[in-house]
Amino acid sequence: MKKSTRLRELLQGSELEFLMEAHNGLSARIVEEVGFKGIWASGLAMSASLGVRDSNEASWTQVLEIVEFMADATSIPILLDGDTGYGNFNNFRRLVKKLEQRDVAGVCIEDKIFPKSNSFIGEQQPLADVDEFCGKIKAGKDAQQDEDFCIVARVEAFIAGWGLKEALHRANAYHEAGADAVLIHSKLSEPDEIISFMQEWDDRGPIVIVPTKYYNTPTWMYQEFHISLVIWANHLMRASITAMEKTAKEIFTSQAIVSVEQQIAPLEDVFRLQNVAELQQAEKSYLPGNY
Numbered sequence: 479m480k481k482s483t484r485l486r487e488l489l490q491g492s493e494l495e496f497l498m499e500a501h502n503g504l505s506a507r508i509v510e511e512v513g514f515k516g517i518w519a520s521g522l523a524m525s526a527s528l529g530v531r532d533s534n535e536a537s538w539t540q541v542l543e544i545v546e547f548m549a550d551a552t553s554i555p556i557l558l559d560g561d562t563g564y565g566n567f568n569n570f571r572r573l574v575k576k577l578e579q580r581d582v583a584g585v586c587i588e589d590k591i592f593p594k595s596n597s598f599i600g601e602q603q604p605l606a607d608v609d610e611f612c613g614k615i616k617a618g619k620d621a622q623q624d625e626d627f628c629i630v631a632r633v634e635a636f637i638a639g640w641g642l643k644e645a646l647h648r649a650n651a652y653h654e655a656g657a658d659a660v661l662i663h664s665k666l667s668e669p670d671e672i673i674s675f676m677q678e679w680d681d682r683g684p685i686v687i688v689p690t691k692y693y694n695t696p697t698w699m700y701q702e703f704h705i706s707l708v709i710w711a712n713h714l715m716r717a718s719i720t721a722m723e724k725t726a727k728e729i730f731t732s733q734a735i736v737s738v739e740q741q742i743a744p745l746e747d748v749f750r751l752q753n754v755a756e757l758q759q760a761e762k763s764y765l766p767g768n769y
Contacts, residue, residue, distance in 0.1 A: 482626035485555035485583035488516055489628060489659045489684040494701045497709045501527045502544060503551035505714045507751050510552045516583070517552065519545050521559040522596060523715035534593035538564035538573060546580045555583035557630065557709075561594045562606070563587040567614045571621035574629070584628030586661055586686075587614065589635075589648060597637045598665055598691070605638050608648055612655035619656040630686055631657035636664045636671045645671075646678055659684035659706065669695045676703040 488495040498514045500506035501523035509517050522532045524544050530536050545558055558577060563570030563585075570587065577585055588594065589606045597603075611631070618629050631652035635645035649660045662685060664671040669692045679685065684706040689695055700708055721742075728738050749755075 480624070480626060481549075481553075481555040481581055481583040482624050482628065485516060485557060485628050486626045486658065488555070489630075489686070489706050491706070494697070494705060495707050497557060497707060499523050499709070499711050499714050500548060501715050503547040504751055505718075506548035506556070507551045508714070510554050511751075514554065516554050517548065517556045518709045518711060519548060519556050519558045519582075520711055520715065521561050523712050524559075526715055526719075532594075532596040534561060534564070538569075542573075542576055542580070545577070545582055549581045557628070558582055558585045560585040560587045562590055562592045563614055563618070565592055566610075567617035570614050571617045574618045574621045574627065575623075578622060578624050578627055583626075584630060584658070585618070586630035586632050587618075588632035588661075588663075589652075597634065597663060601639065603634065603638050605634055605640070605648075608651050611648075612651055615652055615655040615657050628658040629656070630659045630661050631655075632661040632663060634663055636662070636666075636675075642671070642674050642678065645675055649675075649679065650682065653683045657683075659686050661686040661688065661709075663688055665691045667691055667694075669699065672705075673699075673703060676705065 495515060497516045497518040498509045499518045499520040500509045501520060506517050521541070524541060525532045525536045528536050528540070541558075545556060549556055560573060564573055574585065589608075589611045591604050591606060595603055615629060615631055633645055633648045633652070635641065635648055645662060649662065652660055660683060662672060662675050669689070672687055672692070676685065681704055685704070686707040686709060687700065687705055688709045688711045690711050697708070725738050725742060729735055
């Protein structure tokens with residue numbers, strides 16, 4: 479089954495499903511190994527891994543290169559965090575074509591202004607014109623060659639402080655424009671905005687959430703309110719920062735590596751995640767003297 483078909487099934491199924499963040503080929507392979515059905519290629523996490531800000535400082539071609547490595551390393555679908563689509567409708571339809579060429583299953587775009595700012599930084603961020611954003615969605619759908627490629631429209635009305643009425647207006651407009659799902663975003667520490675939205679949405683189409691800030695909410699509530707997909711959006715990147723800082727400080731302080739050796743992954747795990755065994759087997763088939 480195509481990766482895009484599997485992502486569409488995750489969005490349209492009756493059960494609550496989950497995507498885990500990854501930001502390079504290694505983390506993507508870990509996500510698949512532990513059992514997740516799909517990957518969120520996080521813009522925040524990818525930019526952080528490059529040491530730049532989540533404000534389109536990494537170009538869309540640099541993001542595309544990272545996602546290509548992720549797609550090559552895994553067999554599960556990837557949903558790319560495509561920010562605002564990296565420009566207008568024309569930039570977005572080119573992005574869709576390039577993602578399909580790399581076997582990426584879908585893309586999520588948000589209704590903010592290019593260059594974007596991370597949703598958790600600042601207040602009252604400006605939002606895109608609704609009609610302009612609907613045109614961008616339509617252009618992306620017209621550009622896709624794979625009928626199962628998914629476009630998710632991310633509504634930032636709550637983030638911008640525009641309230642429930644505007645969130646519903648935008649979500650409905652994007653749904654009617656052809657979005658395969660709507661991501662409704664909130665930065666409150668409680669899920670009140672999400673709950674109020676779902677009570678009014680009335681199952682018009684698949685809903686995706688990112689509970690980074692309201693992480694104390696029990697998962698059963700998402701199922702109860704008929705949410706389709708939950709994205710754990712940045713946790714592998716954040717976990718890696720903690721682990722790397724701890725290890726680097728220990729080695730710097732002790733001027734030795736003996737104290738950290740039992741706390742870090744053995745080299746055998748690195749080789750496994752790199753799929754070194756496949757290369758060794760291929761060498762037996764293709765190098766002179768081995769066939």
